Amino acid sequence: MKASKIAYRPVGLALGAVSGLAAGALFKQAWKVLGHDEDAPDATDEDRSWPEVLLAATLQGAIFAVVKAAVDRAGATAVRRLTGTWPG
Template sequence: MSKIVSKGTGAVTGLVGGAVAGAIFKQVWKLASGKDETPDPTSDQYGWKEILVAAAIQGAIFGVVKAVIDRTATGKIHRATGR
């Protein structure tokens, strides 16, 4: 039973984490670049440097948010189930 709860919680936290990380990235990008829109890697409007910097920032933010959410969820599941 705890595996089912864990997998379900993992799916939900993944969705929430992605949404939170995306919102944080948009705000960080706006502050860092002064632009409202994040660069689209498939657009000719942006150069390699801008695309790669944006991807690195986005990846770092996603990694931190995912770690925080996963760690918090794991602790709560452990306390609730004793496992």
């Protein structure tokens, strides 16, 4: 395993935690706008419809994936600028 990949591992873990927090906050705000409700439905919420639960899950997954990819890419780019080596 490359030394740059090993050195990037703790950075990647920290960025993963940050991206999870950011994605959660962004989803909460998006759901307030789209769902007109404070809380997104849980899959086991009896009072919510199938379409509403599935829409919330789809939106949450999409937001998480985009935020994670953006944060990972930005982290890798920053490591490359600092070390001259791409961490992948």
